[in-house]
Amino acid sequence: MSNVREDLIVTDIDAYLDIHEHKSLLRFITCGSVDDGKSTLIGRLLYETHLVFEDHLTALEADSKRFGTQGAELDLALLVDGLAAEREQGITIDVAYRFFSTERRKFIVADTPGHEQYTRNMVTGASTAELAVILIDARKGVITQTRRHSFLVSLLGIRKIVVAINKLDLVDYSEDVFEQIQSDYRTFAAEIGLGTAGQPEIVCIPISALRGDNITEPSANTPWYAGPSLIEHLETVEIGDNAANGPFRMPVQWVNRPDSDFRGFSGTIVGGSIRPGDMVRALPSGTTSTVARISTFDGDLDEGIAGQSVTLVLADEIDVSRGSVLCAADEPAEIADQFEAHIVWMHEKLMQPGRQYFLKLGTVTAGLTISPPKYKVDVNTLEHLAARTLALNEIGVCTISTDRPIPFDSYTSNRDMGGFIIIDRLSNATVGAGLIHFALRRSTNVHWQAVDVTPEARSALKGHQPVVVWLTGLSGAGKSTIANQLEQRLHALGAHTFLLDGDNVRHGLNRDLGFTEADRIENVRRVVEVSRLMADAGLIVLVSFISPFRAERQLARELIGEGRFCEVFVDAPIEVAEARDPKGLYAKARSGLLPNFTGVDSPYEAPDDPEIRIDTIATSPGEASEAIVAQLRAMNIIS
């Protein structure tokens, strides 16, 4: 029993506390398919480390009779069972965190059961784990799920693997069965690169979670096994990852400025270590300085190491804010805005290539677009499959772009610098996660063509400011009519204009695109880019475009720039637009000839806060264009 010093609790509590204060911490994840014994194993670990109180045991006895699978015996699995709804269904569907501790270590276990959401849960649990316990049912051996678990564990960068071959009591504690499974696993693991040099290290342990064999001490039932018990191994396995020994990294969380005498940068060290006097480089600005102090509440430190939360004071006033990364000056992180990455999709709504999401990497939040996957990975066979998108629990390799250059390292060299979450801009949900492999286009290589004739110079010549007037609304709402009249009116005022009409663009520039959601997004993207170029040329660009999705119009606004973007909501109720039906399109759509038609079987998301809304029932096209001209005056576009 590893709690040998329990006697100290009674005889010398101070000595006991001293030992416990200096324990280390290991975070691990348990993986296994349903019924392999994960819950039983975790229940067993809690029980053996005396974390089960009498009142819990009383509840457990009652529960065992009601829900248990062990007849009159205690069902340890029930100790770790979850939310009420799940309990009724007899399955758990999320990640739960459990705690236990021995004399040497405290442990945090990510318990990730459930089949449906398995990939999402396992990836979540594995992201903070340093070790994985992969359970195998001795009667079944290495099965498909074992491959899946091993792949995910290695993908998420876990360096240590324990293969717990469970239910050995059901195969008469047979050495042959254990050896066969161990050799099968090692063969398979080598195929996917596990257990080889530089890859996670693998240890196989024969156990019975139910009977307690080889959990805390060597079992008499397995005299042929000379290795450590599970707890013994967990207590002694070396902790630490690549990043701790790598170059210094600290993403800045918060600028600490209580008064004009103190300016510090607070953050968690996610790589390497730092000492006063060390030279650091701040990214993305690239400026360097030296560390003057490592400040904490408990006094200045001589050294800060990976995992610590500190506040650095630098010798010089350089440009650093939240989202900057302080790096070892001679080994800084890279900076880029286009990457190849593994993407794990975690949401019921499909990934939309081309749509704008947010990426959060460390303390940086940036706009993110994802290309269609190069391939997706079948997590069971590890085959690469063609894919146009990713669904919940799917994993693929994609090219991603951010709306500005960000500092990063590859995920394999530093999890915190290469792992990011993906956030939906509208719902704010976390819809996916990504692991950066490498940069496709380093920012240092991107040189914008320097231009001497600036947009300001061009617009000065034209006598007005550039703008994109974006008319959105249902088909038949009156966008084209209003846009035409508006252009005539502006022309008469001496403005340089150009009208981009959605229908016309589809005949040329976007001839290759259809009406699926992905194609529509690309359609909008191209129109945004073209109108932006025209605005750069100094023109007043009138875009007449159904553009039904708020997210796309938001993207247009962001790319073109606030102040250069005037959203006009041409508002007509669907019944009115449909009654007008100038091109006979609604009739076709209703008869099923035009799938995905906005307003019929595809939604139109009205703007929440357009620069101007035109009520087409109450307003004539002439009045509408006057109103827009007035708005452009108010925005100081024309005088």
Next chain:
Amino acid sequence: MRTLTHLERLEAESIHIMREAVSESERPVMLYSVGKDSATMLHLARKAFHPSPPPFPLLHVDTTWKFQAMYEFREKMVAEVGMELLVYQNPECIELGINPFDHGSAMHTDMWKTEGLKQALDLYGFDAAFGGARRDEEKSRAKERIFSLRSAQHRWDPKLQRPELWRTYNARTAPGESIRVFPLSNWTELDVWQYIHREGIPIVPLYFAESRPVVERNGTLIMVDDDRMQLESGEVPMMRKVRFRTLGCYPLTGAIESEAGTLPEIIQEMLLATTSERQGRMIDFDSSASMEKKKQEGYF
């Protein structure tokens, strides 16, 4: 190379969480309930932002029925840390005179605490609130996120909860929504005590055994803290050496008989104890899933 101890790692993680929450929210607040977990959280907040004071106020959702020693301690702490303290008492409860004796513990807790908390958050428009809950407290808490999203009605919806990877937290909210942030998620009760011991964090004296006037009611020792205590016929307060494992409203908080007058002794008793911490807090007795129901309704 040096590795951090478990307490050092927990401390660093809590600090990281607090800095993220403050950076990503507009109006953060720390829920301060005067107990040992709040004391630990407050201490961590001072570390997180040092030398600046923590950039948020403390909010005590008060029921007027806390132990007198808690009110005294609260005033002392606030003066020491120099932070703003907001005390909120649900005006409806004051008007109706809601108390645990006449209205029962469930209604008392619901109206003062659950409703009071919602009202206070709405009143001040806080979009992030730090709470001292831990995952080891109760089975259903084991799955709670560190950043836990609440709807505009303060409801916790399991389907809205976001996956949390690495130390990258998504604190984005729509107008009206808010985030409860639990910096002590990964601490156990022993960790908290050990840390209080290591850091010398001040705590309310009620945690230490002392001779106090109590009555025994349904097998629980209740302290007679002031003259509002409604004694039942035949009940006579008696002096016993007791302490409290958890602090709340005095009529609802069970004392345990104890000799533990120092932190090591408290920890010693805890380690040798055979029942879990929440036994002393009457709110959870009914059913094993009651905490979860409470959470859905907005009780932290």
